[in-house]
Amino acid sequence: MTLPEIREAVSVALEAIRLNFFRSLLTTIGIAIGTLFVCLMAWLLYGLDTSLNRTIASLGSxxxxxxxxxxxxxxxxxxxxxxxxxxxxxxxxxxxxxxxxxxxxxxxxxxxxxxxxxxxxxxxxxxxxxxxxxxxxxxxxxxxxxxxxxxxxxxxxxxxxxxxxxxxxxxxxxxxxxxxxxxxxxxxxxxxxxxxxxxxxxxxxxxxxxxxxxxxxxxxxxxxxxxxxxxxxxxxxxxxxxxxxxxxxxxxxxxxxxxxxxxxxxxxAQAFREQIAGLRQAVWGTGISMSMLSFVVGIIGIVNIMFVSVAERTYEIGLRKAVGARRRSIALQFLIESALLCLVGASAALAIGNAIALLVRAAIPGTGEFLTPYIPPHHMGIALVVASTAGIIAGWAPAMRAARLHPIVALRHE
Amino acid sequence: MDTPLIVLEKLTKVYSTGAEDVYALRGISLQIRANEFVAIMGPSGSGKSTLLHILGCLDSPTSGRYLFRGRDVSQLNDDELARIRNREIGFVFQAFNLLPRATALKNVELPLIYAGVPAEERRQRARAALEAVGLGDRLSHRPNELSGGQRQRVAIARALVIRPSLILADEPTGNLDTASGQEIMRLFSELWSQGNTIVLVTHEEYIARYAQRIIRLRDGRVESDTPNPEPLSVLVTAEDSHDIAGNS
Structure with missing residues (x-):
């Protein structure tokens, strides 16, 4: 895989998303909601832990x-x-x-x-x-x-x-x-x-x-x-x-x-750790199960839309193969597209999540003492990695179908 | 130039469509040398497009051998064939087959992208190829802003940009009016005279007359393989020079 090929794949994927912007946005809602749950959960737990550690420190470890x-x-x-x-x-x-x-x-x-x-x-x-x-x-x-x-x-x-x-x-x-x-x-x-x-x-x-x-x-x-x-x-x-x-x-x-x-x-002081273990588990369990559910729904949506995208661009795939695109170049193009779709959703979710974090702190007195005004950056990073992985998983089958298309058959498809 | 560019030995192609097998090619043997200009003719269903697809490494034969520059390519896999298409073969299709949203320049750059050529060199080569086909002033036009003849010239530039050992054309004038068609054929003759090897499929006699050799297919077999001693372009060129002589 060469650099020009990768850059081409990225620019084609970006154009595909731009051309079908509204469709892309709708498709990615599942992933966005999943990301939002994960981030809000991480934010709450981070706040709880910060507060807990402060309590323990004040009582003396x-x-x-x-x-x-x-x-x-x-x-x-x-x-x-x-x-x-x-x-x-x-x-x-x-x-x-x-x-x-x-x-x-x-x-x-x-x-x-x-x-x-x-x-x-x-x-x-x-x-x-x-x-x-x-x-x-x-x-x-x-x-x-x-x-x-x-x-x-x-x-x-x-x-x-x-x-x-x-x-x-x-x-x-x-x-x-x-x-x-x-x-x-x-x-x-x-x-x-x-x-x-x-x-x-x-x-x-x-x-x-x-x-x-x-x-x-x-x-x-x-x-x-x-x-x-x-x-x-x-x-x-x-x-x-x-x-x-x-x-x-x-x-x-x-x-x-x-x-x-x-x-x-x-x-x-460690007793407090045990006291909130239940609360912690409840937050974690709810967050994870809700986000898993959303991710599954989101991934199904992305798989579907990627198959549509492959079908719509069959002719273009045939043309690219005819002039020498290898299977992996075609596959990469679609994998990047579905990963980018998910990243768009996840980025929207992070923006909304941070807005919620600010609102909660402003609206509920006392929460400012332990909740950060933003989602912890490393959790945002993890969320983006998870979302793009979900995108790659969702794009896999459609990308493979695209890569295996016979150039002649694909070119006749118009 | 002892080894021919293309050697076909008893090439067959069978399509299985459910119950019965369709024989598209029933044992084709022929050779094509570098710098030949060959027209393949035949009625529809004679197998000429199938043959061109195999020659262009877009498809593999069912049996028989295909030696391209001395190398057997009949059993290569998808990616190996893609590499040969990318480096060696320039394809010109009847329907032009351009990316509709990309500019002429971008369309011509496409094969170079998959060859891993860096951006700056890609642009230079694509511009040179477009200039060579007379479209130096249409670089940033999209296909829908170009006439049919111009679109086909973009496609020819895309075939030329990789400096191919072989140019294949599948009914390149099929979607064009007579004037544009002749313009395209004159361009092919010119490319041939510059040393390119060209194989083109057509069912129109006057198009075939531009070639130096005419192979006729019928029912998947070679019916005749005859040289054309007076390719049309040469005559045109002679007339042109006669006109110039007469005017002066």
């Missing part, structure tokens, strides 16, 4: 959370509800008993407290009691100001570190650092704002107000509260080791008999 509650939802709800709370004393005993972890820190939450800053009052925020070490975890990293210090911990200083959303809600268009804030009537000084963490999976992180644990105890007491022990393993490689030790220590502190099941869960 080397963090374990010993909790009464199970984050994955795999343990039965009734069983989880009957579990006893993890008390402050148990949390302390576990933290002191751990040897392999980098550090461990207790967390405890109070909801519904009345919080006010100047004229603004809310009960939506969550007050979190913890220790200064929490500032060294990804969820405690401050974007402005600082986390509270060990000294402020010990002395129960009334200082607060705000989650991103709380900061915006209580101090709109202001710098909250150094401002006063009342929690259940007690004044606190804002000393820091934590980096934005929230994703579609949880906005909870951004709705917290961190205060030193002794201060929390003074405000809300210790009864009827279950603690969470946040454990930093130090690296992802150490996760298994630390998880093993944490489980042992937890069982000992909780006084479980050897045959008794765990009455706590050891959670980690």
């Amino acid at each position: 080397d963090m374990l959370y010993a909790d009464k509650w199970d984050w994955t939802g795999r343990t039965r709800w009734t069983e989880v509800r009957s579990r006893k709370d993890i008390t402050y004393w148990q949390a302390r005993a576990v933290i002191e008993g751990l040897r392999t972890a980098e550090f461990a820190v207790p967390l405890v939450w109070a909801r519904g407290a009345r919080i006010s800053a100047g004229p603004i009052t809310t009960t939506d925020a969550v007050v979190t009691g913890t220790l200064s070490l929490y500032g060294k975890t990804p969820s405690g990293t401050t974007a402005a100001g600082r986390f509270f210090s060990l000294a402020e911990d010990r002395s129960a200083t009334p200082v607060a570190v705000l989650g991103y959303k709380v900061a915006q809600q209580l101090f709109p268009k202001q710098n909250p650092l150094g401002k006063l804030l009342h929690i259940a009537g007690i004044p606190f000084t804002v000393i820091g704002v934590v980096e934005q963490q929230g994703t579609i999976f949880s906005s909870f992180e951004d709705e917290q107000i961190f205060i030193p644990l002794p201060m929390f105890v003074r405000l809300f007491g210790l009864t009827k509260r279950s603690f969470v022990i946040a454990v930093k393993a130090g690296s992802e490689e150490r996760l298994e080791l630390v998880r093993h030790e944490l489980r042992g220590v937890m069982r000992r502190v909780r006084g479980l008999a050897p045959e008794a099941p765990d009455d706590f869960s050891i959670n980690e």
Whole structure:
């Protein structure tokens, strides 16, 4: 196959599409719809994954959370509800008993407290009691100001570190650092704002107000509260080791008999991956099956129209063969035509898909946080390759028929 | 020039049309030398078009041998035949057989595309071929903008552009009026006098008289094979020169 032959095949194919533009457009709708489904699916999954990875990063990929509650939802709800709370004393005993972890820190939450800053009052925020070490975890990293210090911990200083959303809600268009804030009537000084963490999976992180644990105890007491022990393993490689030790220590502190099941869960950020696995599969399954269906319909349409094209141009094929076109030159001409047909459809689909991506982001609030305003370029590339492959598959039989035509027979056909 | 350009030995062609076999050629043996101008004649059904198609490597014989430039081409496959058509044989058809949407230049370039000739050289050669047939000023005209005679000259330029060893013409004047037909035949004589080998099929006696040798077919066999000592073009040329002499 020589370069002039290939260029001729491309220009003939382009002319054929141009001459029958409307017919070509209609024919390629199946392929276009198939491409659209694949791309939108890829776009959604890409968004989900981006968001998921951000969640995991914010919770820390080397963090374990010993909790009464199970984050994955795999343990039965009734069983989880009957579990006893993890008390402050148990949390302390576990933290002191751990040897392999980098550090461990207790967390405890109070909801519904009345919080006010100047004229603004809310009960939506969550007050979190913890220790200064929490500032060294990804969820405690401050974007402005600082986390509270060990000294402020010990002395129960009334200082607060705000989650991103709380900061915006209580101090709109202001710098909250150094401002006063009342929690259940007690004044606190804002000393820091934590980096934005929230994703579609949880906005909870951004709705917290961190205060030193002794201060929390003074405000809300210790009864009827279950603690969470946040454990930093130090690296992802150490996760298994630390998880093993944490489980042992937890069982000992909780006084479980050897045959008794765990009455706590050891959670980690990866749990979110399992949580959205179902959603992911649903999106993927729907997208793939819809697009396969469209592709099959599309390919049948293209096969049909290519047979029509071969029949219409039988005389031209005869002439080209008479002056020396070989079988492969003729076949190439039709394969390129059907591949180009599909590429036209796929390109239209990509344009529409990108428009939909922009519209969705503009129309549905919150989607902008995780969905990209365009279909990921490598997915567009894959879509174009898939579409042109579909075109080649669809064009194969008609191209072979054209290539095998006898020149004399073809020339008589007019 | 010892080996003839074309050697046919007991060539047959049988078409199977369902129940019965149709014998188009029943054993043709003949030789054609380089720079001959041969007319093949015969009534319809005599097998003259079939013979021309086999000579032009557009079709293969059922049995017998066809040596083209000393090489047996009777059993070659589709692509090998295409290569010979592409490099060696220029075809001129009764119906011109041009691409309707392509310009004269593009039509003439077509065989060179399949020969892999680069674009610039292709254009130059096609232009030269069109100039040689007197259409140097019609390069970018499409077939429907040309007269019948001009279309056939485009087809002849397309045959010439590959510098063929053999030019085959199937009733090249069949679709033309008498004046245009004579014009085309004069062009063929001129090409012959320049050293080309031409085989043409016709059923009109006055067309055949341009050739140097006339082969008549009947029922798939050679009925007669006679030289034409005074090809028409020579006479015309003589008359022309006589006129010029008379006028001066």
